[in-house]
Amino acid sequence: MTLACAATLAARGFDIDLEVGEGERVAVLGQNGSGKSTLLGVLAGTLRPDAGRASLDGRVLFDLGPGRRLWLPPHRRGIALLAQDPLLFPHLTVLDNVAFAPRVGGAPRADARARAERWLEEVEVLPLAGRRPHELSGGEAQRVALARALAAEPALLLLDEPMAAVDVAVAPMLRRVLRRVLAGRTTMIVTHDLLDALLLSDRLVVMEEGRVAESGPTEETLRHPRAGFTARLAGLNLIRGTRDGGGVVGRDGVRIDGTTGDAPALRDGDPAAAAFAPAEVSIYLSPPTGSPRNHLPVTITEVEPHGELVRVRGDDHHGHSIAADVTPVSVAELDLYPGRDVTFVVKAATVTIYPA
Amino acid sequence: MPAAAGAAFVVVPLLALGLRVDWSRFGELLGSPSSLAALTLSLQTSAVATLACLVLGVPMALVLARRRFPGRQVVRSLALLPLVLPPVVGGIALLYTFGRRGLLGQTLDVLGVPVAFTSVAVVLAQTFVALPFLVVSLEGTLRSVGQRYEAVAATLGAPPSTVLCRVTLPLVLPGLLSGAVLSFARALGEFGATITFAGSLQGVTRTLPLEIYLRQVDDPDAAMALSLVLVAVAIGITVATARLGERAHR
Amino acid sequence: MRPSLPAAVTAVLVTVTVAVSGCSGPAATRAAGGTTVTVFAAASLKATFTRLGRAFEASHPGTAVVFNFAGSQALAEQITQGAPADAFASANEASMATVAGAGLAAGRARPFATNTLTIAVPPDNPAAVATFADLARPGLKLVVCAPAVPCGAATLTLEEATGVTLAPVSEEQAVTDVLAKVRAGEADAGLVYATDVIAAGDSVRGIAFPESSRAVNRNVIVALSGGPQSGLGQEFVDLVRSAEGQQVLADAGFGTAT
Structure with a gap:
């Protein structure tokens, strides 16, 4: 076990106790105000809890309580933080930004720059080394910021919604880079994006009102959500398999077509997953015509109110439980009930394909 | 219209000054020993005062912008007091601090560091009135830059002193420079505190504004020529700070 | 930051108002219902002339004496630039020469006190x-x-x-x-x-x-020909040179002018 942290902060109703193992990637999910940022602040050392104790690789980060006042300042924690905004130092070049941590750590200039170049290469922006931060696009800047954080060789890397401020078009690229460099690295990533959680974490921690509401292996937790927030989040339909042309073929032969924002990264036969939201699914009693759509024959297993809509769950007879959100009027018109065979239809354009 | 009136209100007196200057004697008036002595003394003391403002003002601005402590607003108001205080009051206050019979002056005198009637007194008076300009300018820049870059630097392993030197100060450099330029300008124009506290002796304490005031009595032409020099310096400084401001906003 | 138009207008109005009232305020109120005699005098004469001004007002009911105390040379320049004054008392003869040279003195300037x-x-x-x-x-x-x-x-x-x-x-x-x-x-x-x-x-x-x-400094005084109340100005000059005036000056440490 690498990180152990128990902390309370009454002013924010924050009371948490969690552990992160060596090389484990933990995704922290939760609504705004659930305590995600507080958790990062407490770990990074910018926020002081009322009481608690944390240690990282055997070093005590803080130990606060009656008679205990140990507090390691941020720069001595070995914890790097990648925030929403890249926050590259505007007065330094890209290379010197990345070389900042090695320089501070005492490396000679040439040495620090060589290390910086390696990390820039790792995040695929080495050609930008000589530029100034204001000459970079949002996605480029965020990758440089990632390289800068990695160059510090932190014992724990914190990511605070690293994709939130990045253009939708470049998010897949950044996600792919993150997936590669974070592999096997002790990481805590705060996100509100299920896809990020799925792709970038081994374990999910769901926070509600300052506490850990749920914790467990990412996929399993999403499949069997206990906390309300996880359930809402987990509403996304997910079909795993391998890449095949414009879609994903499940282990059982189910085929789903979709779009990839980052096509070159995936070749046929690569493990991949298709995800789509229940609201994008329409229900037909008989298979409609029209080519750019996915048709999934299912047997309805559940019809339940879901907010103002009705959530209809169907079993595709290949082990997938697929959800569709439709209006109550449709439910009545189509006469939907458990046990009835129908066809779930989803447009390829609304299905996201990503590497799994 | 009111904007034009306002501009005219500022520009017309300066034009009037330019029109009254005896251009045929301009060089001769500026080249007189007393004018040159005043000019040299003003430049030297203002430069030293600007350095003193940097040494004292940077830590002040950092504390005011970055630290939270009870009574911070009060401390801030006190630090900025010379900005609104009539300089002559500042001069009197300095007199009772650093003067021969002042709070610290007696000790300094005993230590063999006489302040009264020396160029040191001029620098003290200039620093007193110019310091708030540096503090205000730098504090504003520090606030607008925020602490996020500093937080990032800390998570990259940089201790506070490194953060200050490699991140904070480079980031606020435009504000620091414009603050220093403004302080220099204020020091150059300082009159009230100097005449009250430092005295007036050619080459020692009689700075350009004091020389102008004195020449106004017996040689108004020289006073006007010297005034024009200060106007030119002021225009140069205004343009320079505007440029710095633009750079900071880019 | 761009100031709004109303703010700019207000600023100009306030400035103008203050300037105008500052120029004419006191003189206007003092002059109401009577005449005003204006005396420009060297700063060193402030205490003595203020006393003599009160004495003058006592002996001339309905007349107010208004003083402008400043450096002699500055006053001389104001007078030659056209400032309305009825009498001028200078702390030195050089400044008086400026005024006399401009042909503004009503008669010869007379010494009235010395200072050492x-x-x-x-x-x-x-x-x-x-x-x-x-x-x-x-x-x-x-x-x-x-x-x-x-x-x-x-x-x-x-x-x-x-x-x-x-x-x-x-x-x-x-x-x-x-x-x-x-x-x-x-x-x-x-x-x-x-x-x-x-x-x-x-x-x-x-x-x-x-x-x-x-090194004896001679104070000289003269009535001004261009003043609105030149006659009263001459009467003030006479008061200064009278026994009463000389006593007030002697009390203050001035020497007698010969």
Whole structure:
């Protein structure tokens, strides 16, 4: 076990106790105000809890309580933080930004720059080394910021919604880079994006009102959500398999077509997953015509109110439980009930394909 | 219209000054020993005062912008007091601090560091009135830059002193420079505190504004020529700070 | 930041209003229901002339005396620039010559008082100054007037007449600045007019010295031909030169002009 942290902060109703193992990637999910940022602040050392104790690789980060006042300042924690905004130092070049941590750590200039170049290469922006931060696009800047954080060789890397401020078009690229460099690295990533959680974490921690509401292996937790927030989040339909042309073929032969924002990264036969939201699914009693759509024959297993809509769950007879959100009027018109065979239809354009 | 009136209100007196200057004697008036002595003394003391403002003002601005402590607003108001205080009051206050019979002056005198009637007194008076300009300018820049870059630097392993030197100060450099330029300008124009506290002796304490005031009595032409020099310096400084401001906003 | 138009208008209006009221306010109120005589007088005459002004108002019911006290040279320039004044009292003859040269004097300027320099020291006289020659002692912090102003010119005259070379630590713009430095103990001694020492009361001590007679400053006064109340101006001049006026001046430390 690498990180152990128990902390309370009454002013924010924050009371948490969690552990992160060596090389484990933990995704922290939760609504705004659930305590995600507080958790990062407490770990990074910018926020002081009322009481608690944390240690990282055997070093005590803080130990606060009656008679205990140990507090390691941020720069001595070995914890790097990648925030929403890249926050590259505007007065330094890209290379010197990345070389900042090695320089501070005492490396000679040439040495620090060589290390910086390696990390820039790792995040695929080495050609930008000589530029100034204001000459970079949002996605480029965020990758440089990632390289800068990695160059510090932190014992724990914190990511605070690293994709939130990045253009939708470049998010897949950044996600792919993150997936590669974070592999096997002790990481805590705060996100509100299920896809990020799925792709970038081994374990999910769901926070509600300052506490850990749920914790467990990412996929399993999403499949069997206990906390309300996880359930809402987990509403996304997910079909795993391998890449095949414009879609994903499940282990059982189910085929789903979709779009990839980052096509070159995936070749046929690569493990991949298709995800789509229940609201994008329409229900037909008989298979409609029209080519750019996915048709999934299912047997309805559940019809339940879901907010103002009705959530209809169907079993595709290949082990997938697929959800569709439709209006109550449709439910009545189509006469939907458990046990009835129908066809779930989803447009390829609304299905996201990503590497799994 | 009111904007034009306002501009005219500022520009017309300066034009009037330019029109009254005896251009045929301009060089001769500026080249007189007393004018040159005043000019040299003003430049030297203002430069030293600007350095003193940097040494004292940077830590002040950092504390005011970055630290939270009870009574911070009060401390801030006190630090900025010379900005609104009539300089002559500042001069009197300095007199009772650093003067021969002042709070610290007696000790300094005993230590063999006489302040009264020396160029040191001029620098003290200039620093007193110019310091708030540096503090205000730098504090504003520090606030607008925020602490996020500093937080990032800390998570990259940089201790506070490194953060200050490699991140904070480079980031606020435009504000620091414009603050220093403004302080220099204020020091150059300082009159009230100097005449009250430092005295007036050619080459020692009689700075350009004091020389102008004195020449106004017996040689108004020289006073006007010297005034024009200060106007030119002021225009140069205004343009320079505007440029710095633009750079900071880019 | 761009200031809004209304704010700019307000600022201009306020400025103009203040300026206008500042110019005309006091004179206008004082003049209501009577005549006003305006006297421009050297700053050193402030105390004595204020008293004489009250006496003048007492003997001339319905007449108000308005003073403008400033440096003699500054006043002379204001008068030649057209400032409305009925009488001008100068602390030196040079400034009077400026006005007379411009043809603005109604008659010949008459001396009415003299002023000589005296040594001012802090009450405890820390440097034990006793004579004029003491002022040249090394290490003594002496403050004098700058040669550009009358008291400084007189100081220079004294130095030349006595052969004593002074090394002041400061040459001040005005007598008041010299006195302030002596009073604060910054200076060990200062050279000021005898009248200034008397006006300063107990805050400084005056040390008279015989050499002072070699630099006598003559105060001169004249009515101005261009003034709106030139006749009343002449009457004020007469009051100053009367026995009553001379007594007030003598009380303040002025010498008698011959």
